[in-house]
Amino acid sequence: MSRPLPKAGRYALRAASLAAALGLWQLLTSLNVDLWLRFSQFPTVADVARAFAGRLSGPDYWTDLTDSLTRILTGFLLAAVLGVATGVLVARSRSAEDLLGPVLEVVRPIPAIALVPVAILLFPSNEQGIVFITCTAAFFPVLVSTRHAVRALIPVWEEAVLTMGGGRWRILGSVVLPGALPGIFGGLSVGIGVSWICVISAEMISGQYGVGYRTWQDYTVVDYAGVFVGMVTIGVLGWATSTAVELLGRRLTRWLPRTSYVAGARPRPVKAAAAPASTRADHAPSTEEARDEHLV
Amino acid sequence: MSTSSDTDVTATPIARTKAPAAVRGTRLTLRGADLGRPDAPPVLADVELDVAPGEILTVVGPSGCGKSTLLRTLAGLLSPPAGEIGQDGSPVTGPAADRALVFQEDALLPWRTLRANVELPLAIKGSARAERRRQAESWLARVGLADHAHQLPHRVSGGQRQRAQLARALAGAPRAVLMDEPFGALDAQTRAGMQDLLVEVLRGTGATVVFVTHDVDEALFLGDRVALLGNGRLTAVRDVPRPRDRTAHDDPARVALRRDVLSSLGT
Numbered sequence: 001m002s003r004p005l006p007k008a009g010r011y012a013l014r015a016a017s018l019a020a021a022l023g024l025w026q027l028l029t030s031l032n033v034d035l036w037l038r039f040s041q042f043p044t045v046a047d048v049a050r051a052f053a054g055r056l057s058g059p060d061y062w063t064d065l066t067d068s069l070t071r072i073l074t075g076f077l078l079a080a081v082l083g084v085a086t087g088v089l090v091a092r093s094r095s096a097e098d099l100l101g102p103v104l105e106v107v108r109p110i111p112a113i114a115l116v117p118v119a120i121l122l123f124p125s126n127e128q129g130i131v132f133i134t135c136t137a138a139f140f141p142v143l144v145s146t147r148h149a150v151r152a153l154i155p156v157w158e159e160a161v162l163t164m165g166g167g168r169w170r171i172l173g174s175v176v177l178p179g180a181l182p183g184i185f186g187g188l189s190v191g192i193g194v195s196w197i198c199v200i201s202a203e204m205i206s207g208q209y210g211v212g213y214r215t216w217q218d219y220t221v222v223d224y225a226g227v228f229v230g231m232v233t234i235g236v237l238g239w240a241t242s243t244a245v246e247l248l249g250r251r252l253t254r255w256l257p258r259t260s261y262v263a264g265a266r267p268r269p270v271k272a273a274a275a276p277a278s279t280r281a282d283h284a285p286s287t288e289e290a291r292d293e294h295l296v
Numbered sequence: 297m298s299t300s301s302d303t304d305v306t307a308t309p310i311a312r313t314k315a316p317a318a319v320r321g322t323r324l325t326l327r328g329a330d331l332g333r334p335d336a337p338p339v340l341a342d343v344e345l346d347v348a349p350g351e352i353l354t355v356v357g358p359s360g361c362g363k364s365t366l367l368r369t370l371a372g373l374l375s376p377p378a379g380e381i382g383q384d385g386s387p388v389t390g391p392a393a394d395r396a397l398v399f400q401e402d403a404l405l406p407w408r409t410l411r412a413n414v415e416l417p418l419a420i421k422g423s424a425r426a427e428r429r430r431q432a433e434s435w436l437a438r439v440g441l442a443d444h445a446h447q448l449p450h451r452v453s454g455g456q457r458q459r460a461q462l463a464r465a466l467a468g469a470p471r472a473v474l475m476d477e478p479f480g481a482l483d484a485q486t487r488a489g490m491q492d493l494l495v496e497v498l499r500g501t502g503a504t505v506v507f508v509t510h511d512v513d514e515a516l517f518l519g520d521r522v523a524l525l526g527n528g529r530l531t532a533v534r535d536v537p538r539p540r541d542r543t544a545h546d547d548p549a550r551v552a553l554r555r556d557v558l559s560s561l562g563t
Contacts, residue, residue, distance in 0.1 A: 160399065160403040163373070164396065255448050
């Protein structure tokens with residue numbers, strides 16, 4: 001295995017990857033390359049950058065941005081709370097599983113964007129409809145991953161808390177939720193991605209303001225540079241929000257044993273305190289290994 | 297043969313000296329109990345067992361003979377399909393804080409530091425934050441982990457994890473400690489150290505201990521009495537001469553008992 005790059009080197013590599021993609025785009029479009037794929041109608045990077053600069057100084061861009069962010073954050077947070085609560089309930093209670101399971105399983109395969117007619121019928125305003133669709137989109141990944149994570153918990157943890165006199169709520173708070181957190185964050189990461197797909201699509205169909213609405217408007221008036229400004233905006237926002245979810249997840253699941261490679265990449269002074277020789281010999285190298293040797 | 301259910305208090309050995317102010321151990325009894333999961337045939341049938349307050353009862357038997365089932369039943373995690381389980385004369389209906397369980401595997405919560413793990417039973421009891429912090433630190437110091445209080449379980453060795461588990465079990469001041477092969481995963485050197493540590497930290501707690509092991513020497517060293525399991529029954533409960541005395545290894549009575557136990561286990 002090659003030696004891992006230092007931190008600065010890795011960031012340089014990432015920046016270079018983005019720059020190379022932009023360079024290729026500029027090259028293909030400025031030379032009007034037309035090899036079956038036609039880049040002649042495509043705006044160049046410079047065109048898009050100019051349009052972007054123009055938008056940034058106008059008022060609509062920031063309204064669109066905050067509208068889209070408000071919709072997705074509201075929908076996503078609702079989905080996170082509902083998804084985790086329902087997932088835990090379905091995984092822990094047989095009657096909840098029987099009552100909710102069939103409904104959830106029938107609704108789950110319906111693409112959230114196909115719920116636009118339902119949203120229009122149900123909600124008095126477009127705004128609430130879009131939040132509903134975003135929420136539904138993120139709800140199922142969170143629900144499913146929570147359910148699996150809760151079912152995969154090691155029973156010993158729960159038994160330990162039971163024999164300390166812990167009750168239901170104690171087990172929920174001290175075992176189930178923290179133990180399922182790595183799995184829950186898997187679902188949240190998928191969920192935030194699906195949320196973006198749905199909030200943009202819903203805005204294109206029925207929105208007023210919002211990045212998706214603006215992008216579609218630009219397309220209808222043949223402002224291709226504007227379309228690309230919208231796409232870049234979506235890309236950056238999506239990347240920022242999913243990074244936020246990732247970072248929060250990593251922070252909350254710091255306790256997970258990591259491989260030495262990852263641990264080295266994020267150095268933490270854990271083993272610093274050298275243990276002064278304790279009173280007893282205690283050099284068990286690895287539990288699993290020792291366990292196998294000593295089974296009678 | 298099984299322990300006679302009519303053994304009275306005076307006939308049961310209480311070999312350990314107890315500090316006067318200590319928590320008194322509890323009496324655990326099984327009467328005509330079948331043990332096992334509700335949806336399966338019983339692993340152990342018709343068990344008569346009387347664990348006296350404050351004694352250390354070790355339980356030995358071959359793999360899969362129901363040692364863990366016995367312990368989980370005493371903990372209240374499994375209810376016996378038939379027969380009765382009692383604590384000081386009243387029936388056991390479920391797990392409770394006064395019967396702590398120490399597991400073989402890593403039962404520490406991996407997202408809590410060792411200190412936070414030891415604090416957990418105290419938090420469940422509702423003691424104040426400063427108080428449980430103080431107690432947890434004192435327990436960790438007693439098991440030699442004072443310098444590891446802020447480590448996560450996977451950062452310390454298997455032996456250290458088991459010491460932390462012991463501290464966690466005792467921190468809640470239980471009246472009985474049920475131990476399920478707690479040192480089974482440790483190497484021989486560490487294990488001997490852990491046995492000495494266990495004897496040391498139990499001194500003064502007065503807790504009743506049921507200690508399951510597959511290691512006959514461990515059972516004979518730690519136990520006031522040793523219970524033998526085999527063929528789905530509790531086959532015998534024998535008094536151990538000179539328990540917790542390392543020099544008693546060559547004691548003729550101990551050697552004879554060891555031979556008996558090994559032959560009854562079919563090894």
